[in-house]
Amino acid sequence: MLDPHRLSVFRSVVAGGSVQAAADNLGMTSSAVSQHLSALARETGLTLFQRAGRGIAPTQAALELAAQSEEAMSQWGRLDSVVADLREGRSGRLSVGYFSSAGAAWMPALIKRLTFEHPDLTVDLVLNELASRNITPDIDVVIDPPEGGGRAGYRHVPLASDPFVAVVPAEHELAKVRSIPLADVRGETWVSNDLAGSLGHRIVVSACAAAGFTPRFRVQAQEHFSAIAFVAAGVGISIMPRLAARLLPPEVTRIRVTDPTPVREISALVRETARPNPSAQRLLEMLLELNAHPTRRGRSADA
The missing domain is CATH 1.10.10.10 (Winged helix-like DNA-binding domain superfamily/Winged helix DNA-binding domain)
Structure with a gap:
């Protein structure tokens, strides 16, 4: 060895x-x-x-x-x-997997609250978009694949439906409307905000196919923060999950997308263990409570 x-x-x-x-x-x-x-x-x-x-x-x-x-x-x-x-006498450890937009929107407040309630708890946060398959978090906050399917050894708990929105420059003519059919942005310059082949990318491309076109991505930003910056600079528009577009600079606005609305389903995968894990159960309760009250998620009700 x-x-x-x-x-x-x-x-x-x-x-x-x-x-x-x-x-x-x-x-x-x-x-x-x-x-x-x-x-x-x-x-x-x-x-x-x-x-x-x-x-x-x-x-x-x-x-x-x-x-x-x-x-x-x-x-x-x-x-x-x-x-x-x-x-050192700390009584427990909790491993939590998350993807970037859920991490930014949900995890800071939830983990602060959880560790306040359990001061001896150590929480390991793992970005599951990059993590090895050998990582086995106690709770994994994930995007469900469109084709469904669970994970062996885990209990599947639905959390939220996260619709995609159009993110456009504030000076764009589309910024004047509250919602827009997906087909109406087919001729725009598109900025990607996810890796090609990823779940989010597949959801958008599938919705575009249902609307009768294939999007042409002129800028491959591949993540939300850079994509928003490109939109703010007036380079193009981006279709991204509402959770990722919750905080936008003044140069950018978001619009509902209809006919169809791309949606990603967010779930918690809870590892099944022989002994109960109270901290994992408490975090799950917090996630369910958070998503039962949309205004607590930091999301605007008009987008």
């Missing part, structure tokens, strides 16, 4: 580019760093570094080991945190 500390020192050398840089960053001597590298090379049976001028350079095997060990080191760091919690 590989020694996690040696692996951590090795990763520091790869990241820093030299033994001396790793020694400075880790507060060690260069001799101690070199000894760890030699021991790791013996453990793995790999040539990890080769001479390059006056220094060393990682081999391809070393680069692959550094990349593949990232997740393992992250999990080891989490285990260290668990041990620290136990040592």
